[in-house]
Amino acid sequence: MxxxxxxxxxxxxxxxxxxxxxxxxxxxxxxxxxxxxxxxxxxxxxxxxxxxxxxxxxxxxxxxxxxxxxxxxxxxxxxxxxxxxxxxxxxxxxxxxxxxxxxxxxxxxxxxxxxxxxxxxxxxxxxxxxxxxxxxxxxxxxxxxxxxxxxxxxGRRTTRCPVTGEPVEPDAPHYPFSSERARWADLYRWFSESYTLERPAEEADLDQGQ
Structure with a gap:
């Protein structure tokens, strides 16, 4: 289930x-x-x-x-x-x-x-x-x-914001983030290399952001 x-x-x-x-x-x-x-x-x-x-x-x-x-x-x-x-x-x-x-x-x-x-x-x-x-x-x-x-x-279920940890409902406008601020904070982490990939980036990874 x-x-x-x-x-x-x-x-x-x-x-x-x-x-x-x-x-x-x-x-x-x-x-x-x-x-x-x-x-x-x-x-x-x-x-x-x-x-x-x-x-x-x-x-x-x-x-x-x-x-x-x-x-x-x-x-x-x-x-x-x-x-x-x-x-x-x-x-x-x-x-x-x-x-x-x-x-x-x-x-x-x-x-x-x-x-x-x-x-x-x-x-x-x-x-x-x-x-x-x-x-x-x-x-x-x-x-x-x-x-x-x-x-x-x-297809979407209640989740937790990866930045704030707050619950995010499926119809939230910034899903899966709790707010626009949290979304930008997550993006900053990528640009500041706070996140790392365990494998080389593939074309499919780039497509997901489109």
Missing amino acids: VRGERISRSLDETRALAGELAAALQPGDVVLLEGPLGAGKTTLVRGLAEHMGVDPRQVASPTFVIAHEHETPAGTRLVHIDAYRLSGSDREELELLGWDELAGPDAIVLIEWGDRVADLLPAEHATITIEHVDECSRRFIIEIPASWDSRPIF
């Missing part, structure tokens, strides 16, 4: 993250949404639905219905499942609803409390854990199969 983190400080930032996720997800994907009650799992699903062309007002917590299906303009089914009250033999209810069809190759499946139906999940699935940071902020911990790593949002 590959792991990354994002901090959202507002609903607008959560919607923006949902848009990036929506662009990266593909039919056949299964995503678990974990976090305490009120963390914002259904809010994230609404954002994903909106960016996939589904009216977000149609998305509600499916606690009492177990599963909701939404057809996107692209023809992909967006399946929203809440497994909160499923445990033990109750998982048979999900099987009776037609799990194999719900999670078909034409569907993107989002499951809240997915750990309760772990034995039904495909080996390759993603997990998004939402944690409270403060009243307005949430931390999104995104874990994906290695095979998804080349997809747009997963």
